[in-house]
Amino acid sequence: MLDYGIEVLWVLIIASLGLSAVALVFSISHRRHIPAAASTPGEDVISEAARTVLREFEKNGHSADAALITWSPDTLRKILAEDLPETQVIVVSNREPYIHNVNDDGVELLVPASGLVSALEPITRACAGTWIAYGGGTADRLTVDENDRVEVPPGNPSYTLRRVWLTEEEYQAYYLGFANEGLWPLCHIAFTRPIFRASDWEAYEAVNRKFADTVVAEARNERPIVLVQDYHFALLPRMIRERLPEAIVITFWHIPWPNSEVYSICPWRERILEGLLGSSIIGFHTQFHANNFTESVDRFLESRIERADAAISYGGQTTLVHAYPISIEWPAELLARLPAVEECRARVRERFGLPANVKLCVGVERLDYTKGILDRFHALDELFTRYPEWVGKVVFLQVAAPSRGTLPAYQQLHDECLRYAEELNQRYGTNDYSPLLMVAEHHSQEQVYEIYRAADICMVTSLHDGMNLVAKEFVAARDDEQGVLLLSTFAGASRELLEALIVNPYDTAMTSEALLQALTMTPEEQRQRMRPMREMVRDNNVYRWAGSMLLDAARLRKRGDLDRVTGNGERPSNNNVISMFERTRKAVS
């Protein structure tokens, strides 16, 4: 029996050595094969820039991880120069990247608290594009030229900001009404009832048309790439398509897309889908939301859906529906301007009057009911109830930038948060100690990064979120590899930052236990968790997000141009797009 066992063991050892050798030969030949991937059958229109990227991957050390850090502003410029020559990049968003406001001393410049802005700003800079946005600042009109344009960033201009003016009525109905009382709660599962008013819908349509007029006015030729951002502009892609049929329209939906049953309650559900399907590409943060969108189209429109190709054909237009997880600038430019972690700790502790030696836990976001701020306060309360020894030893600092403050749902949240903070401080605080600091004020990016660097724990426990860039920013800010991230399972970021403490924010007991785990985590475990999260954000930075969409756009354009000259023959489906980005990834992994 024993002899027989030893024979089996030998057979297993020899077989596994054989398999390893085969795997090694395969991996070497696969790696050697990388440049050839650009010329395999069917790849004839692969981009020059993709070839260059692949060659650089090889040169830079053969590993996909090392290679991916080459995504930089230069990569974007290279893609544009080689694959999309002479192509103007136009970004459209509601929120502008720089707001000029009147204050007592004249004009002050404000960078809004918006994940969308922090992601798109470095991209627009790299592409030297044109950014079209609503001019909402009280001094915005004073700073533009006769064409409503201003060169930004101030002091070091590299792109044009074109402001669009809205009347007070338009702003109320399109932005506060349809976008933020209708679509925002519809798409987020936060159990706030969406409100749909016909007058808001009409304003939404009119404002989308106003932006379409501006896109056409700003386009230098018939073939720009237009990057349409978010739920404020669902109708815009088709309006652009009708007037600039050769434009590439890439629409990115930054918030979740609900399942088709939830979506069905929207009275204009077909119109919204039709509008979006004017895009060449529609991007979501996660495959899950891309799938939800496709299901909604399947249920409400007569269309042709090629699931294997992630493509939808509707009204003579084929749209690629794809997941492109958004990210942040890496390395974060402003990090170089900040002092060491210890200095940040000292500054923040002094600014907020924190007692020595307390652990600092932070939350940073817009004051929004999707962010789970009250649930977080409940978790702190629960921690003190279960583990009273922590009273006096931890302070929770909630930074909440005011947002959509005239809407009743936001006013109610603001009041409830302040009430809860006051009550909790009365119950657990002393003259020198307030366990919960609620600061409902705007903070600059520098101040926010300083807070990240000072924190022992960062809680990103949103009830629902497309991605959530605060989680990635916290990780990027911690070059000391310390600090613990508590992350909601309902934020897209939890699909990528797997070493965070992942919680269900509705489960107060679970969140408070995770808080305890974070408070007692050793520096070594913090490092073990933080390091891979930093690598993840580094390798999947915002240039990779934008670059992958541009590579897909280049491929679509080249195919369109070829089809125009030669016809599309027997192509099995209308589109048959496999994301260029995915193929690039496969080739290097």
Ligand SMILES: O=P(O)(O)OC[C@H]1O[C@@H](O)[C@H](O)[C@@H](O)[C@@H]1O
């Ligand atoms: O209404 P605001 O302040 O411009 O904020 C809008 C943005 O809010 C962010 O939280 C969302 O992630 C974006 O998708 C959205 O565009």
